Amino acid sequence: MKTIKGPAIFLAQFMGNEAPFDNLKNVCHWAASLGYKGVQIPSNDPRCIDLQKAAESKTYADEIKGIVEEAGLEITELSTHLQGQLIAVHPAYDDLFDGFAPPSVRGNVKARTEWAVNQLKYAAKASKNLGLKAHATFSGALLWPTVYPWPQRPAGLVEMGFKELAKRWLPILNVFDEYGVDVGYEIHPGEDLHDGVTYERFLEATGNHPRACLLYDPSHFVLQCLNYLEYIDIYHEKIKVFHVKDAEFNSTGRSGVYGGYQSWVDRPGRFRSLGDGQVDFKSIFSKLSQYDFDGWAVLEWEDCLKNGEDGAKEGAEFIKKHIIRVTAKTFDDFAGTGSDETLNKKILGIQ
Numbered sequence: 001m002k003t004i005k006g007p008a009i010f011l012a013q014f015m016g017n018e019a020p021f022d023n024l025k026n027v028c029h030w031a032a033s034l035g036y037k038g039v040q041i042p043s044n045d046p047r048c049i050d051l052q053k054a055a056e057s058k059t060y061a062d063e064i065k066g067i068v069e070e071a072g073l074e075i076t077e078l079s080t081h082l083q084g085q086l087i088a089v090h091p092a093y094d095d096l097f098d099g100f101a102p103p104s105v106r107g108n109v110k111a112r113t114e115w116a117v118n119q120l121k122y123a124a125k126a127s128k129n130l131g132l133k134a135h136a137t138f139s140g141a142l143l144w145p146t147v148y149p150w151p152q153r154p155a156g157l158v159e160m161g162f163k164e165l166a167k168r169w170l171p172i173l174n175v176f177d178e179y180g181v182d183v184g185y186e187i188h189p190g191e192d193l194h195d196g197v198t199y200e201r202f203l204e205a206t207g208n209h210p211r212a213c214l215l216y217d218p219s220h221f222v223l224q225c226l227n228y229l230e231y232i233d234i235y236h237e238k239i240k241v242f243h244v245k246d247a248e249f250n251s252t253g254r255s256g257v258y259g260g261y262q263s264w265v266d267r268p269g270r271f272r273s274l275g276d277g278q279v280d281f282k283s284i285f286s287k288l289s290q291y292d293f294d295g296w297a298v299l300e301w302e303d304c305l306k307n308g309e310d311g312a313k314e315g316a317e318f319i320k321k322h323i324i325r326v327t328a329k330t331f332d333d334f335a336g337t338g339s340d341e342t343l344n345k346k347i348l349g350i351q
Contacts, residue, residue: 006297007319008038028071054126061129076296086116088140128179166205184215184241219247223269236291246277273311
C-alpha cells in the first residue's frame with residue numbers, strides 16, 4: 001500500500017490583488033506557513049504562471065518549480081478547469097462562458113475553441129517540463145441543457161454528443177499521452193462528465209483512452225445524492241487527482257437537488273469548509289489508501305459562510321489528520337508460524 005501525499009491546496013480561490021495572494025511566491029509562503037506541502041496551480045491565472053511559456057521553455061518551468069520549492073512546497077498538478085470548459089460549449093452558454101477566454105477570441109466560437117485546445121496542449125507539455133504526472137480539468141458540455149429528459153431527447157442525441165466530445169478531446173489526450181501525463185476530469189455538474197455513467201460513455205467514445213482519467217471530488221456527489229464511497233470501489237484505478245472538499249445536502253419541503261435558483265447560502269445542497277459538512281472523509285481516505293492512491297490530497301476551499309483564510313488554516317490540519325500512514329506489515333504477523341509447500345499440503349490433506 002501507498003501513503004497519500006499532502007496536505008496540498010488549490011490556489012484558484014485564493015489569488016487576489018493584495019499580498020500574500022498577489023503572486024506565486026507570496027501565496028506559496030502563505031500556504032507553507034499553514035502547514036501545506038503542495039500547491040495545485042490554476043494555469044489561467046497570470047499571477048501564478050504563464051502557461052505557454054512553461055510549455056515552450058524548460059528554463060522558465062524550472063523557475064516556476066524553484067519558486068514553489070523555495071517555499072518548501074511541491075507542485076501537485078496544473079489546472080485548466082476554465083480552459084477545459086471551453087473545449088465544448090453549448091450555444092446557450094456562449095455569452096456566459098466567453099469571460100473564461102481572452103478578449104481577442106470572445107464572440108468567436110471557432111477561435112475560442114481553438115484557443116482552449118491550444119491551452120490544453122500547452123498544459124500537457126508544461127506538466128512534463130514541471131515533472132508532473134497528472135492534470136486537473138473540466139470536460140466541457142454539449143448536452144448539459146438536456147440533462148433532464150423534458151422535452152424528450154431525440155433518438156441518437158446523447159450518442160452524437162459524446163461522439164463529438166470525444167472527437168474534440170482525442171487529439172488533446174494524445175498529446176498528454178505523448179508527454180506521459182494523465183488527464184483528471186473533475187466529475188462536476190455543468191459538465192457532460194458529471195457522474196459515473198457519463199464518464200463511462202465518454203471513455204467508450206474515446207476508445208478507452210488510457211489518459212482519460214478522473215479527478216475525485218466527493219462534494220459534487222453529495223449534492224447529486226450519489227454514493228461517493230462506492231464510486232471509489234468502481235473507479236479507483238482511474239482516480240489520479242483528489243480534491244478534498246466538503247458539502248452538505250439538507251432537502252426541505254420547498255427545495256431539493258435543483259436548488260430553486262437560490263443563492264448558495266440558501267440552497268439545500270451547498271459546499272462547506274472541511275469538517276463542517278457531511279462527507280465521510282475517514283472512509284474516503286481509508287478506501288483511497290486501500291486502493292494504493294499515492295497522489296495528493298488537495299484542499300479546494302468553497303464555502304458560502306466561512307472566511308476562506310480560516311477554511312484554509314483549518315483544512316491543512318484536517319487533511320493532515322486524515323492521511324493514513326500505511327502499515328509496512330500485517331498486524332497479526334506476531335502470530336505467524338511460517339509455512340512451506342509440504343506443510344500446506346499436509347494441512348489441506350493433499351498427498
